[in-house]
Amino acid sequence: MKLPVKTIKEAARETEVFDEADVIVVGGGPGGHSAAVAAARNGAKTVLVERYGHLGGLATGGLVIMLLLMSDGTNEPQIAGLCQEWIDRLDAVGGVLYPSKEELGSSDKDVIERWKNVLFVVVGGKIRLTATVDPEWLKGILNDMVEEAGVKLYLHSWGTEAIVEDGVVKGVIFESKSGRKAILGKVIIDGTGDGDIMASAGVEFDDTMSPKLRAAHQALVFRFGNIDFNKYCAYKDANPQKHRELMEELSKLTEGIRTLPIASSRNDICWFNNRIGGLSATNIEHLTMVEVMMRRVMRIVQVFYQKHIPGFENCYILDSASQIGTRGGRRMMGEYVYTEDDMHNGIIHDDTIAVCPFTTPPSYHKRGYIPYRSLLPKDVDGLLVACRAFSSDIGANDAFNWIPHCIAFGEAAGTAAAIAVKLGIQPREVDYRALQDLLLSQGAILPDVR
Numbered sequence: 001m002k003l004p005v006k007t008i009k010e011a012a013r014e015t016e017v018f019d020e021a022d023v024i025v026v027g028g029g030p031g032g033h034s035a036a037v038a039a040a041r042n043g044a045k046t047v048l049v050e051r052y053g054h055l056g057g058l059a060t061g062g063l064v065i066m067l068l069l070m071s072d073g074t075n076e077p078q079i080a081g082l083c084q085e086w087i088d089r090l091d092a093v094g095g096v097l098y099p100s101k102e103e104l105g106s107s108d109k110d111v112i113e114r115w116k117n118v119l120f121v122v123v124g125g126k127i128r129l130t131a132t133v134d135p136e137w138l139k140g141i142l143n144d145m146v147e148e149a150g151v152k153l154y155l156h157s158w159g160t161e162a163i164v165e166d167g168v169v170k171g172v173i174f175e176s177k178s179g180r181k182a183i184l185g186k187v188i189i190d191g192t193g194d195g196d197i198m199a200s201a202g203v204e205f206d207d208t209m210s211p212k213l214r215a216a217h218q219a220l221v222f223r224f225g226n227i228d229f230n231k232y233c234a235y236k237d238a239n240p241q242k243h244r245e246l247m248e249e250l251s252k253l254t255e256g257i258r259t260l261p262i263a264s265s266r267n268d269i270c271w272f273n274n275r276i277g278g279l280s281a282t283n284i285e286h287l288t289m290v291e292v293m294m295r296r297v298m299r300i301v302q303v304f305y306q307k308h309i310p311g312f313e314n315c316y317i318l319d320s321a322s323q324i325g326t327r328g329g330r331r332m333m334g335e336y337v338y339t340e341d342d343m344h345n346g347i348i349h350d351d352t353i354a355v356c357p358f359t360t361p362p363s364y365h366k367r368g369y370i371p372y373r374s375l376l377p378k379d380v381d382g383l384l385v386a387c388r389a390f391s392s393d394i395g396a397n398d399a400f401n402w403i404p405h406c407i408a409f410g411e412a413a414g415t416a417a418a419i420a421v422k423l424g425i426q427p428r429e430v431d432y433r434a435l436q437d438l439l440l441s442q443g444a445i446l447p448d449v450r
């Protein structure tokens with residue numbers, strides 16, 4: 001029998017209105033950062049609230065340093081806009097590794113040979129646009145973009161609650177070292193990844209998970225330094241059976257948790273992806289368990305690799321992620337729920353705001369067309385969702401919540417918010433063709449759509 005939940009009553013209180021703006025974005029990850037930059041560049045007075053001390057979310061603090069598959073094997077990308085700007089700005093300082101425009105779509109044997117050690121560049125025998133970034137340079141560059149756009153940034157501020165009046169979101173409450181405060185705005189954008197703000201606004205969402213899916217797995221990414229990644233790849237290629245046996249042995253030591261070293265933008269550093277399944281991204285006991293367990297696992301991995309794996313003889317733990325790796329979580333059930341059927345049938349929606357290449361077979365030659373309505377809640381106004389919590393079923397969310405996708409959602413949400421503010425209308429009233437025009441004029445691309 002389930003015991004009743006014990007509760008306390010909190011005292012009612014007055015809360016200071018700390019700031020007011022046209023657009024308030026909560027969460028400064030790929031989705032939220034892009035939303036804030038796009039809103040401000042389009043003339044909206046914009047505030048960005050982020051719980052940690054840096055921007056970039058999983059792409060920086062989560063050490064998920066690979067912007068995955070912006071192209072589908074053809075010789076043109078399907079995602080550009082702010083995502084391409086991240087790459088261009090990083091490229092100018094040597095902080096990113098990615099194939100050249102001339103190499104995209106190539107199946108030339110020398111080109112394939114050059115890229116074969118960098119995960120997700122060679123897919124289906126063709127070169128794709130996947131970019132591996134330097135997370136520390138990226139943190140700085142994301143700050144620059146926010147500053148240059150004139151966004152007012154509040155770090156170390158945890159958005160806790162939407163302020164809702166008569167079905168319209170009018171602002172957010174946040175908690176910080178300065179206390180509990182409110183910010184009021186005309187359009188609020190949820191970029192928290194987990195949809196914290198939309199959930200608190202009473203918007204319908206689904207957070208059920210299928211344990212088999214990628215999205216149901218959590219991780220704590222870590223990096224090793226002082227390695228020779230090319231030497232490791234050569235060893236693995238020459239000794240596949242021995243390498244498999246060693247990985248089996250390691251997996252017994254790590255309670256079955258498998259870890260995968262992945263190339264970084266430097267040969268002497270790699271990042272380790274990992275997966276712990278069947279957990280909830282919003283359950284603090286699960287989150288705590290993953291943090292503690294993975295800090296045990298990473299030490300075992302370091303000792304094992306140092307002893308057994310060529311290329312790792314002098315390795316050390318360079319760092320571990322400050323943001324836990326949550327691949328999925330709440331998904332809004334919004335104005336349109338983008339489904340696996342949409343995805344597999346390649347349905348092109350008139351109001352498409354992002355075209356997403358697939359990452360995995362058997363459909364990796366196809367594209368997903370995400371509609372603007374998937375960023376809009378059903379019954380609540382004044383709100384857009386611009387992160388992996390976009391309105392989608394679990395299968396579609398699993399396939400289309402990668403970093404470049406979320407950047408594209410954010411760019412569209414921020415641009416739409418600025419249009420809404422300028423015209424004094426609700427985000428759901430924004431003319432999707434005007435939104436697409438503006439996105440295209442900013443450097444975004446919508447292949448097959450416009």
Ligand SMILES: Cc1cc2nc3c(=O)[nH]c(=O)nc-3n(C[C@H](O)[C@H](O)[C@H](O)COP(=O)(O)OP(=O)(O)OC[C@H]3O[C@@H](n4cnc5c(N)ncnc54)[C@H](O)[C@@H]3O)c2cc1C
Nearest residue numbers: 027029030031051057058068159192193325387388402403
């Ligand atoms: C282990 C792992 C490996 C992955 N591998 C890849 C990969 O190789 N390539 C790829 O493209 N994608 C990969 N992904 C997926 C990708 O990282 C995420 O789906 C993507 O980062 C989602 O972006 P987002 O903006 O929605 O959320 P996030 O990146 O999670 O950003 C959310 C931001 O909001 C902030 N925030 C959250 N809640 C609040 C709050 N209440 N108040 C204030 N701020 C808040 C967070 O601190 C963070 O800055 C991986 C994910 C994981 C976990």
